[in-house]
Structures are given as C-alpha cells and as structure tokens.
Amino acid sequence: MAGGLTYTAVDSTQLSTAEYYGKALCELGREHPEIVALTADLGKSTKIGMFGEEFPDRFFNVGIAEQNMFGVAAGMAKAGLVPFLSTFSTFASLRSADQLHTDICYQNVNAKVIATHSGTSFGQAGSTHHAICDMAVTRSFPNLTVICPADGMETVNAVRAAYATPGPFYIRINRGFDRVLYPSTDYGFEVGKAVTLHEGTDITVIACGSCAFQALQAANFLDNTDGLKVRVLNMHTIKPIDREAVEKAVMDTRRIITVEDHSVIGGLGSAVAEVVVEFGKGCAFKKLGIQDQFAPIGLHEDIMSILGIDSNGIIDAVREVMKKDFELDDNWDDEV
C-alpha cells in the first residue's frame, strides 16, 4: 500500500471512518446471518476484513478482480443473501462500473457497496487512487442509493440504513482520519434527509463527506469574525437528494455554496444545481470541489487546502458569494 502516514496507530484506530464501518458490519453480521462480505484483496485496507475475522465462513476474497466481485455479489443477492462488498471507490465506480450498472443496479439486487478511500482521502497514493468522479458515475445509475457520510458515526448510520433498506447502495467513505462531527449515532440520520449543522439566513453551505466538518468550522468562524449567519447542511445522501432542504435553502437564503471532495462535474454540486434549476427560483450559486482537473498528490489535508475545500477555502467562497446580488430590485426608495 502506498504510504506516507503521519498519524499514530492510536489516532488511526480512533479516527478511521473505515474502522467504524468494520465494527458496524460485524454488529449487523451477528444479528443477521444472511449478511456476507466480499473483498477484492483489500480486506485489511477497507476494514471489511474485520468481518472476515469474526465470520470466516461468510467472507469471500475474490482476489484482485473487482468486476468478478460485483458479479458474484449480484448472484449472492439473487440467492437471498445480503452482500456487503468493499474496495477502493475508484475501483468500485470505474473498473467495476459495468458490473455495478448491469449486474447490480439493472437487476435491482440487494447488494451494498461500501467504497473506501474516496475523494482525495488517499491523496499520497496518487491520481490512480483518487476517486474524484465516483459520485458522478454512481448517481446516474438507476435504483442505486448514493451516500457520502461525514464521519465515522454517520458511516455506522449509513451502513445500518443500507441493510434496513432493500435495494442497491453505494456508500463512499474516506480512507480514515476524518474529523469527528458527531459524538454519537443519535442525531436523527435518515436516508435522503439533510442534517442542519448550523442555522443561518445569510447563505447556505451544502457539504458532504469530510467537507461537512470543514463547512461547520467555517460557519463558526464567519459568525465570530464577520457576523455572518451561515446555514450548513450535511447532505449525506447524494441520491435521492433532499430536494426540500435545497429548495428551502434557495427560498430562505438565496445564496448556496456546495462543497465536496469530488469533481464539481456530476457530484453533490451538480445534484444541488439540478434541484435549484428545476425549482425555478434564482439564487447565487458556487460549487467548491475539484475543478475539472486531476487532484494534486499529497496528504488529504494539504490537498483539501490546495483545492479550497477546507474551512479557509469555504470562508473565502462565502465572502465572495455574499457580494453577489440575488435581488434584482435596485430601487432604494422607501415604499409609501
């Protein structure tokens, strides 16, 4: 595995999102014998290996053959099992796109893809391991629910929800080391419903994944320094998107910024923009993410900073969008 770790083993155990995933899957496995797990030789990295250690008879390593893994999972699902399959996001969404599309989504089988190392979270591994267009690809597949959890606790909620909801799921989580947004799983997670992290009426920042924490940091900073009231929505479910929350943001604040560790083409920003345009009400809008380029190589935090999707980048963007007009009325005579 490509290296460059700057965290201690203790940190990685406490902060790894995938670690939460592994534990949550084991818990589910104890309750539900029909759950099986598949990996394409990345059991350890994706943490699905934890399931394999506890349930070796229900764990299948297909080798470095992602396309086969998706086909096998589809067959298992057709036979009544509930397969959870894990590999890196870039392999799950691109290398196995055909099998995900045809074997899993077209047949609408009950298979759950937990794609790890998403976005630029495996930054030091280079562009081949950056998953910057997985949401664009997967959210275009019919029947597929796409979730991008913000941290470990939300990953647990997403994994539980995926089991509880029939049909295919694609959950993209980071390599690990995500900042902790939620101290527990008890905050009202619901598939397709955004979570309001910070209330405000000046502007709405809609974020997903690790950017949700950054957006909250930015909102707190802007409240203290600029007196700006920034609404922050954690849009964990990319599909089906929470139209109601987006439309309310348009009506209430008339300014929206989306933030994602993903290309600005096809991901969260595009999904939100589609809702805004279909809603038909004007608002100032800006998408933060990877601007139609390959991301630089390095540590995740550094890449987020370079791409402007960390708290500083969000602060700059909020200040910029606050200068834009949403109100066409430029007559300043008092109404009498």
Place this chain on the structure above:
Amino acid sequence: MILLASKEETLTNKIFLGAALPLVKVIANDIPKLAKKFEKTHAVIQISALDPAGPLGKVATHFVVNSGEWLVHTDRVDTRPHIELEFKSVEAMNAFFKGKIGPATLPKMRGVLKNPGTFASFMQVLLKMSALLGAKTPPEDEATKKLLVKCFFYLLSSGISQLNKNGHEAVHEWALKSPDRVYAWAVNGYPELSAYIRVKAGKTKAGRGEYKRAMPFFTLRFDSLDSALGILMSTDDMLEATKAGRLIMDGAPEFGAQIGEYMLTVAGYAQ
C-alpha cells in the same frame, strides 16, 4: 441671515416627512369613514416647511389624491398644490408634530377657501393620526389595534431607513457594514401588518408587507396584537416580553438588540 436647521432638527424633520406623514395614506385608506370622504377627490395636498437648504427653499411631502387613490411623494416639493400647510421653518414643523401647537408653530394654510371639503377631510385624517400615534393606552377594538400596529411598523421601518439616507452616523455605519439583509416586523396571524427594511452596503429600503424573496435575516415577531402594542407603546418591557414568549426574535439576538436600539432612536426623534 440664513439659518440652517441643526443636524438633529433635520433628522427629526426627515422622520416626519419620510416616515410619519406617509401614514396619512394608510389611515385614509384603512378607516372606511375617512376613505369615503376622498372617493370623489382630485387634489394635490402638501405639507411643507421653509428651509433655505431645501430645493425651491422648502422641504415637503405631498399627496396626490385621485378618486380615493393616494400617491405619496416623500420629501418632494410640488410647486402648485391645491392645498398646502406651510410651516415657517423646519423647527416649527417639528415642534407642531411633536404636539407643541401655538402661534409660533402654526402653518400657513393655502387653498382652504377653494377646497374647504377636501381641507376638512384631510385635517380629520391628520387629527386621527395624531390621536392614534399619541395615545397612551392601547385601543379597544381589533380594527384599530391592527391599524396602530401597522402604522408603528411602517413608521419604524421607514424611520430607520430615513435616518440612514440622511446620514445618521450610527445607523449609516451599521448599514454600510451590512450585506444584503432584511429585518422584519410581524405579528403572528396577521401577515398583512408586516413591514421590513432591506439593508445593503449603505443603502436601505423600507418595505410594506412580507418580504418574500428570501427569509428575513431577523424578524421581530409578536405573538398577538396586544403584545405588539405593549412594546410599541412602551407599556411592556422587551426582556420580559421575550422571556414570556410575547416577543419572539427570529434570528440572532445580538441583531435584535441592534434593531431595537434603532427603533428607540426613531421614537426619540418622533416624540
């Protein structure tokens, strides 16, 4: 020797011309008995004060009444009104509207003989406005309560806007720093009484009704007409009313305190 009005007198006058006098239209429209009196009226009625600093040597607000339809032109002089109440100075006008009525503050009245009916009707509206806004106790009936709340909301939103437009230091400083935001006043269950002020980079606009382009940044909301009148007529305490839920601040409390301060500033000039 030409004597210019002091800054304080000028600001007081702008509140009267731009925020208080426009309420004439509201009162003439909302009280059916008064509205009926203007059904067949076609006239320009002006209230002015001589002011060497003003265009044409005076400042004025005038009303164009056409078959019961009122147009209000604040802070604008009409050169040939049908009826005019002309004060000899800005100070005299301010004193008159603050209730100091005497030989030194009485206006010249023009056009009375030619338009006695319209003049009498207009004076009735002015007297009604004075009685309403000067009352020490809230009215009994709901229609008058609604009218009074509406008048206060309009007076406050327009008053703050006038202070900004005419260079009140603190208000203009606040407006300069503001991004595009709306502050609103509302009573639960009575959306038609709402008023707001839009503020953006030094500019302000007082508006009437609900602002619907976006959620107001801050709304001073009352749970009932009586609660609103308690605060607006200074018979209730803002903190107590907030604690008891009679006054609801939709938005950050620090901005509520700020707008509350400017409401008191307007009241200070108008009283």
